[in-house]
Amino acid sequence: MAEGAHVVIIGGGAIGTSIAYHLARAGCADVVLLEQGTVGAATTSKAAGGIRAQFGTETEIWFSLRSIEFFSRFREEMGADCGYRQVGYLYLLTSLELVEEHRRRVALQNRLGVPSRLIPPEDVVEIVPEVRVDDVLAAAWCPTDGYASPHEVVQAYVAQARRRGVRVLEGVRVTGLEVADGRVRAVLTNQGRFEASHVVNAAGPWAGEVGAMAGLHIPIMPRRRHIFVTDSFPWIKHPTPLVADLGSGFYFRSDQDRVLMSPGDEGVVPDYEAAVDWSILPELVEKAVRRVPVFERAAIKTAWAGLRPLTPDGRAIVGRAPGFENFWLAVGFCGHGFQHSPAAGLVMAELILKGTAPVDLTVLSPERFRSQPPPAWELAPD
Ligand SMILES: Cc1cc2nc3c(=O)[nH]c(=O)nc-3n(C[C@H](O)[C@H](O)[C@H](O)COP(=O)(O)OP(=O)(O)OC[C@H]3O[C@@H](n4cnc5c(N)ncnc54)[C@H](O)[C@@H]3O)c2cc1C
Known part of the structure; x- marks a missing residue:
């Protein structure tokens, strides 16, 4: 027998869980979120937590400002501390x-x-x-730019969504979509079939695969990026802001008395492979020491890597899927999906419940890849 909900969300990263929370906050708790693994454990758990308003389009700056407002009142609204710091x-x-x-x-x-x-x-x-x-x-x-903890933010979205009645199901993998007459009729999973009035693709690096289940081509390129964290590092004054060397892609910021740093890599990997490749360490060291000579004294304590869901123009894809009435895309958030998750949730909830968005979404429109060649890549390294 099929289960059903007004909205089925595919993917429990920062984007999917924020949409679930914002739908529930707007009064729609008849929502099922399907996550193949554990919520927040994919790309979102690998983010550096950076939050900035330094974007290059009006729409993305709007996303930043709404999100920064949310992070600023996080404790009050979500009843938890997300470690938000405005270090610049x-x-x-x-x-x-x-x-x-x-x-x-x-x-x-x-x-x-x-x-x-x-x-x-x-x-x-x-x-x-x-x-x-x-x-x-x-x-x-x-x-006023800064950072917060992706883990705390996602856990709070989930807790507050569940408290309002949203069903968040982990270990449920979407395997197919039943499509007829421009509608997704049902979502097929390893644990049965879910009927829905609206279906949201929030599958991060896997969003292209989920789109293909409905016959859509969504240009998502999962690219691996590494983060390395030093041991306690007293030779720099903490807390530093996030410093990004746009020429080389290298960036760093304080992580308490340690330093978190990335070579700014964009690795092409097979089969969503996101393991750390230590052979990139010499590139990191070269870029780091060239920009901050005292990093010569750093000892790397830990490292991780994750898949950023990149798009051809470096911008997210947000809106109704081309050719569909009830299939929605909130995908391709590249290196800024954590920080834009509050606004993404707000926008998607309004699109689904009211049919209109509170901001002009033209630059993020799913239609843009149908009609024009993509503009140049964004300059910001995220
Ligand atoms: C090293 C690194 C540093 C970063 N730094 C920052 C930063 O400083 N600031 C920032 O804002 N962003 C940063 N990002 C980017 C940010 O992590 C992503 O943009 C964001 O996490 C994307 O969220 P998401 O919900 O779209 O994807 P995800 O977190 O990957 O969530 C998608 C979910 O969908 C699930 N899923 C996929 N397919 C299926 C299926 N078939 N059935 C069921 N579930 C499915 C997956 O299991 C996954 O949990 C960074 C990323 C990396 C890798």
């Missing part, structure tokens, strides 16, 4: 192209109320004295 994001710009692009972005961000600014290299060393700036032309600095 500092983008080091080493070419004229990067400076010009960030000048444009900062102007847009300022117009929308984000307190970002371009600063000269002398000011960079005021903020992080250990950074080498002899090749830095300028930096984009936003003191």
